[in-house]
Amino acid sequence: MPELGPWLLWLAGLATAYSVLILFAGIRRGAQGAALIASGHNAALASATLLTLAAGLLFYNLAISNFRVEYVAHYTSRELPLFYKLSAFWGGQQGSLLLWAWLLAGFTAAVLLIYRRRQLQTLPHIIAILMGALLFFIALLLFVSPPFALLQRAPQNGAGLNPMLQHPAMVAHPPMLYLGYVGMAVPLAFALAALLSGRLEDTWVANVRRWTLIPWFFLTLGIMLGARWAYVELGWGGYWAWDPVENASLMPWLSGTAFLHSIIIQEKKGMLKIWNMVLIMLTFELCLFGTFITRSGIISSVHAFAQSGIGPMFGVFIVTTSAFCVWALVRRLPKLRARNRLESMVSRESTFLLNNLVLLGATFAVFWGTIFPLVSEALRGVKITVGAPFFNQVNIPIALALLALTGIGPVLAWRKSSAENLRKQFFWPAAVTVLGAVLLWLGEFRQLYAFIALTLAIFVTATIVQEFYRGVQARRANQRENGLVALGRLFSRNQRRYGGYIVHFGIVLIFVGISGTAFTLQSEVTLKPQENFGLGRYHLEFARMDFGSDAAKEWMRGELQVYLDGKLVETLHPEKRLYATHEQPTTEVALLSTWRDDLYLVLAGYDNEQGAATFSAYVNPLVRWLWIGGWVMALGTVLALVPLARRKQNFKTEPQAAPRVTSKPNRRARKNQPLIHAH
Amino acid sequence: MQKKNFKIYFVIAAVLVTFVVLVGSGMEDTMVYTITVKELKANPAKFEGRGVRLSGKVVEASLIKHSATAFEFDIVAEEEMLRVRYAGILPDTFRENHEVIIEGKYRGENAFDAQHIFTKCASKYEAVPEHETAETK
Numbered sequence: 001m002p003e004l005g006p007w008l009l010w011l012a013g014l015a016t017a018y019s020v021l022i023l024f025a026g027i028r029r030g031a032q033g034a035a036l037i038a039s040g041h042n043a044a045l046a047s048a049t050l051l052t053l054a055a056g057l058l059f060y061n062l063a064i065s066n067f068r069v070e071y072v073a074h075y076t077s078r079e080l081p082l083f084y085k086l087s088a089f090w091g092g093q094q095g096s097l098l099l100w101a102w103l104l105a106g107f108t109a110a111v112l113l114i115y116r117r118r119q120l121q122t123l124p125h126i127i128a129i130l131m132g133a134l135l136f137f138i139a140l141l142l143f144v145s146p147p148f149a150l151l152q153r154a155p156q157n158g159a160g161l162n163p164m165l166q167h168p169a170m171v172a173h174p175p176m177l178y179l180g181y182v183g184m185a186v187p188l189a190f191a192l193a194a195l196l197s198g199r200l201e202d203t204w205v206a207n208v209r210r211w212t213l214i215p216w217f218f219l220t221l222g223i224m225l226g227a228r229w230a231y232v233e234l235g236w237g238g239y240w241a242w243d244p245v246e247n248a249s250l251m252p253w254l255s256g257t258a259f260l261h262s263i264i265i266q267e268k269k270g271m272l273k274i275w276n277m278v279l280i281m282l283t284f285e286l287c288l289f290g291t292f293i294t295r296s297g298i299i300s301s302v303h304a305f306a307q308s309g310i311g312p313m314f315g316v317f318i319v320t321t322s323a324f325c326v327w328a329l330v331r332r333l334p335k336l337r338a339r340n341r342l343e344s345m346v347s348r349e350s351t352f353l354l355n356n357l358v359l360l361g362a363t364f365a366v367f368w369g370t371i372f373p374l375v376s377e378a379l380r381g382v383k384i385t386v387g388a389p390f391f392n393q394v395n396i397p398i399a400l401a402l403l404a405l406t407g408i409g410p411v412l413a414w415r416k417s418s419a420e421n422l423r424k425q426f427f428w429p430a431a432v433t434v435l436g437a438v439l440l441w442l443g444e445f446r447q448l449y450a451f452i453a454l455t456l457a458i459f460v461t462a463t464i465v466q467e468f469y470r471g472v473q474a475r476r477a478n479q480r481e482n483g484l485v486a487l488g489r490l491f492s493r494n495q496r497r498y499g500g501y502i503v504h505f506g507i508v509l510i511f512v513g514i515s516g517t518a519f520t521l522q523s524e525v526t527l528k529p530q531e532n533f534g535l536g537r538y539h540l541e542f543a544r545m546d547f548g549s550d551a552a553k554e555w556m557r558g559e560l561q562v563y564l565d566g567k568l569v570e571t572l573h574p575e576k577r578l579y580a581t582h583e584q585p586t587t588e589v590a591l592l593s594t595w596r597d598d599l600y601l602v603l604a605g606y607d608n609e610q611g612a613a614t615f616s617a618y619v620n621p622l623v624r625w626l627w628i629g630g631w632v633m634a635l636g637t638v639l640a641l642v643p644l645a646r647r648k649q650n651f652k653t654e655p656q657a658a659p660r661v662t663s664k665p666n667r668r669a670r671k672n673q674p675l676i677h678a679h
Numbered sequence: 680m681q682k683k684n685f686k687i688y689f690v691i692a693a694v695l696v697t698f699v700v701l702v703g704s705g706m707e708d709t710m711v712y713t714i715t716v717k718e719l720k721a722n723p724a725k726f727e728g729r730g731v732r733l734s735g736k737v738v739e740a741s742l743i744k745h746s747a748t749a750f751e752f753d754i755v756a757e758e759e760m761l762r763v764r765y766a767g768i769l770p771d772t773f774r775e776n777h778e779v780i781i782e783g784k785y786r787g788e789n790a791f792d793a794q795h796i797f798t799k800c801a802s803k804y805e806a807v808p809e810h811e812t813a814e815t816k
Contacts, residue, residue: 368702373713386709
């Protein structure tokens with residue numbers, strides 16, 4: 001019964017609009033508005049329920065292949081496995097928008113249910129803001145991009161999901177990114193609620209970190225999965241091409257990362273208050289910006305998204321929400337004075353400040369490169385693009401500076417690091433780093449950037465290990481615990497900090513993976529059967545070519561034997577497929593992945609007359625560490641977020657932190673607003 | 680206090696200047712002009728040796744295959760023709776009579792060395808990355 005779909009969306013729209021209005025009215029009434037606010041909250045929950053039903057309805061129609069629904073006919077076919085039928089939910093624009101709306105409503109419901117009992121005073125503001133954003137998405141679903149549009153006559157079969165998208169990483173990639181994009185609305189709502197209500201006490205800060213980490217986690221996973229998919233499916237040998245769409249996902253990640261760090265400074269020292277507001281606003285707008293540039297077609301991308309009416313609407317939404325943010329911020333500027341000033345350049349605060357500058361610098365560089373075609377066309381009448389070389393040239397030095405800060409920042413003391421402190425914190429890491437650098441040099445890792453990156457990777461790892469080691473040693477001495485217990489307790493007593501170190505270690509691994517690209521080998525060869533070629537430490541022999549077909553596709557597949565040090569280690573089968581439903585062939589990469597490098601093999605073509613096949617072969621060193629780094633980051637984030645141990649004390653402990661004389665929480669706020677402690 | 684704040688502003692300024700220099704020099708080296716074949720022909724001296732991105736239709740029967748990884752073909756746009764040389768593997772979706780986007784350098788005398796070839800497919804499917812050339816350096 002897909003006819004129900006539009007009704008559900010209309011009702012959700014009404015509930016959402018009602019929620020916004022009634023919450024607004026309730027907030028204005030102050031103490032008398034409690035009933036209105038309760039009603040507005042219930043309407044928000046109703047909206048979430050209705051959208052869940054709508055989403056369920058689309059899933060159901062996808063599952064049963066009801067091709068009367070245009071969307072189902074467009075993106076699935078009868079033969080498709082159920083898994084991919086369901087994932088076609090986000091294969092196209094209408095479904096993707098429904099997913100956005102549904103996730104946003106879900107986040108809102110989660111916030112509401114968690115904080116209603118805790119009587120967070122800014123909750124009505126937060127819900128009203130989130131519902132306001134939701135209204136935009138529901139309006140798109142109702143008027144521009146309806147997911148439940150019906151066809152006059154149901155076709156025999158659907159058009160099918162593009163074979164390139166039939167990959168597990170591609171199934172998970174879009175919803176992860178959407179969870180990230182949509183989820184950033186929550187910290188923004190917290191910030192705006194603080195501004196609108198004037199409750200700028202640092203309670204919002206304590207809550208917002210956690211709500212930022214959640215979307216940040218999904219954004220990280222989404223980006224990594226997208227990179228993984230590009231690597232194994234597109235067949236050009238790399239995982240990141242600095243395409244506008246990729247950039248669009250990276251920008252909010254970078255500014256969100258900056259926010260996650262600078263919010264700590266506000267929490268601990270009451271500084272950077274305006275800056276933090278700006279950062280979270282920027283992060284949210286950058287989340288929208290990606291959809292705007294891809295759907296409006298103003299910047300051409302190799303990702304051929306259908307251009308559609310929603311592009312300009314996103315543009316309008318960005319402008320409107322930005323204006324609202326700026327207005328809300330400017331009104332409260334006088335109340336956002338910092339409690340402290342920076343006391344020394346050699347302190348943790350100052351490295352956080354540098355970290356922010358560097359992350360924002362990277363964000364800006366990516367932004368500038370992405371929109372430069374527009375700028376140059378407007379100013380000079382010529383469309384000038386800058387491609388991957390620009391982004392690499394600019395971002396590599398920035399990234400290296402960031403990696404260095406990752407090692408330096410966490411071990412500096414707050415306020416001011418004494419010479420004694422510096423010696424204590426840096427002696428061992430520096431010693432290990434020097435030793436490591438010598439070994440790297442002897443190991444022929446002699447490409448400047450890669451050498452610096454790997455050296456810094458050693459440095460950062462050493463500082464992280466030292467932090468864990470010292471923490472464990474302190475507990476062993478003071479609490480008389482054995483090493484493992486001490487490690488576990490150390491972690492559970494301060495998950496945020498040690499989870500953060502694990503995330504940092506994941507970043508280190510990612511840098512290791514990326515620095516491998518400096519040593520990539522590539523070659524294109526045309527071979528007849530039984531001919532062979534060498535690349536790096538590998539030796540490959542082309543055994544034969546197979547051809548075949550089944551109901552869905554025709555394929556040709558090479559068989560190559562891979563020798564390493566004279567021993568046969570693997571037989572690879574790079575393949576080209578031609579699906580019946582799609583006129584273009586797709587590439588199936590053959591991959592031999594080891595800890596040291598990946599042998600990446602693509603069948604580029606086959607010449608029938610000559611009986612010769614052309615292969616593109618790559619040896620990509622250290623790539624595996626990149627994927628592992630992604631998982632380590634995800635693990636670290638989870639460890640920082642999910643409470644491992646029930647806490648007895650009701651305040652945060654931060655060993656080694658300076659005495660928190662300066663950051664005494666506002667007493668009234670504390671009494672009235674039991675806050676979730678970000679552990 | 681005064682002195683310390685000065686130091687901080689100095690560091691911030693230094694970082695910002697570094698960014699500007701980085702971005703500026705990065706632009707200078709990697710700019711690619713998106714122009715039409717007509718514009719290129721009208722002012723060849725201006726674009727010689729620079730990164731240029733052009734689009735056009737591959738002329739029927741113009742593709743010459745020197746080897747599996749060396750090709751030559753003509754593209755046509757607004758009735759202007761251009762000879763393109765390309766060393767590399769053609770994308771799966773490369774067809775005569777189809778639109779392509781080529782990126783590379785103009786060598787003068789109606790010869791263009793393509794470094795990348797992108798194909799524009801009339802795909803009715805959304806969210807599909809187009810095939811990129813194997814060479815992305």
